[in-house]
Amino acid sequence: MSDYPQLNRRDLLRHMLVLAGATATANFSLSALADVARGSVKFLDKPALDTLSAVADTIIPATDTPGALVTEVPARFDAMLLNWASPETRDMIVGALERINAASQAAKGKAFASLAADE
Secondary structure, eight states: OOSOOOOOOOHHHHHHHHHHHHHHHHOOOOHHHHHHSSSEEEEEEEHHHHHHHHHHHHOOOSSSSOOTTTHHHHHHHHHHHHHHHHHHHHHHHHHHHHHHHHHHHHHSSSSSSSTOOOO
């Protein structure tokens, strides 16, 4: 029997985000992040934010618990990119979103955010 606890995808992502956030933003207020996420200033443009939202919804869909979209994960992630991430991290994330969209265009002929869940 394994000594490691069994984690589902949501728990794993939550623990990863808590660990990353706690180590990098020791004096950064979560309520301040939530305030920024609700604001009108965004780092990502609309197509990139749409892709991020589709990816987040794919990873953490709404089930019997709220999914990534209901809990505003894309907006909070965007706020972290705007206010905390290094230029290298921003470039890496934007590049990853662009590659996801390019792969979607090549495979299905449309943006990732436009794909149906089964696609």
